[in-house]
Amino acid sequence: MSLRPWRDITRRQSRQIMVGNVPVGGDAPITVQTMTNTPTPDIRATVDQIRRCEEAGADIIRVSCPDEESSAALRQITRAARVPIVADIHFHYKRALEAADNGAACLRINPGNIGSAARVAEVVRAAKANGCSIRIGVNAGSLEKDLLEKYGEPCPEALVESALDHIKLLQDADFHEYKVAVKASDLFLAVAAYQQLAEAVDCPLHLGITEAGGLIGGTVKSAIGIGSLLWFGIGDTIRVSLSAEPEEEVRVGYEMLKALGIRTRGVRVVSCPSCARQGFDVIRTVEALESRLQHISTPISLSVLGCVVNGPGEARETDIGVTGGGNGKHMIYLSGVTDHTIGDEAMIDHVVKLVEAKAAEIEAASAAATAQAAE
Known part of the structure; x- marks a missing residue:
């Protein structure tokens, strides 16, 4: 569909990275993501849910790896999946190492939460060895204490400073295959943070309004937040966070892209x-x-x-x-x-x-x- 001039969206130019075989950023299509909610060690249930999300059109799917049993299960899950799998890692850097070895295409980490620079460097080595990209995930609900003390409360400047600090950790380890998210449940906070970050970096941006709510409320909230950013050309991949089945997140994501004439499916x-x-x-x-x-x-x-x-x-x-x-x-x-x-x-x-x-x-x-x- 060709857009008339008054409908034209000029997309922010970012550099491109690869999540498995899916390009993110640059001139690649904006991808739609979701996340499983089954216990990861329940391989059959997780793969079944992944299959439903794939059929709904998911380009990339995130799977939580909170413990060693989950990261071990990832080996079979990634082999069964038809789309790249992102391993969701919190706090324990060893889970990232295991996930990279077990087929994850991308590691979702908060570098500041996984320990010393030496541990970050170890995660980077595992990512490089296995061809993984990394998603830096900054969230208003888990900002570092020093930033909260500095700014007094979560604010766009705090989220962006956190993201830039984490980016520096990866760059110091000579790693550049990363994308960044600065999510918040407050859509005004999230939108402002993404706008500031888009001016400060050239990497791909992962959009989301976190803890958005149920199917109806969360859809409306996400459409306003993510939709406004996409309208201004910001964003290379999106995840609509809903208290609903993950395939519904995929469908809502595509409806946003279709409404803006960015991408068509179905x-x-x-x-x-x-x-x-x-x-x-x-x-x-x-x-x-x-x-x-x-x-x-x-x-x-x-x-x-x-x-x-x-x-x-x-x-x-x-x-x-x-x-x-x-x-x-x-x-x-x-x-x-x-x-x-x-x-x-x-x-x-x-x-x-x-x-x-x-x-x-x-x-x-x-x-x-x-x-x-x-x-």
């Missing part, structure tokens, strides 16, 4: 809020379609409008559209053109089939174009 639904004019139950129809079309990864636009007031205009802008009509007959639009009508009972099944057929058509055309270019 079905983009345009639907009305419904009113007394609706010719069918818009709310239940959209719920059913969103659920049944989650398996579609090909970018497709679908409009679901309850009446003919705004319906035809919106339907002309989408790949597939349906508008409510009288006597239980509703108009189907294909590529913006009125095509045929469909009755109430068959409508949802019919629209699902149309979307699946359109996805197959787009995928076939893309494969043919790729084959032709290779000749």
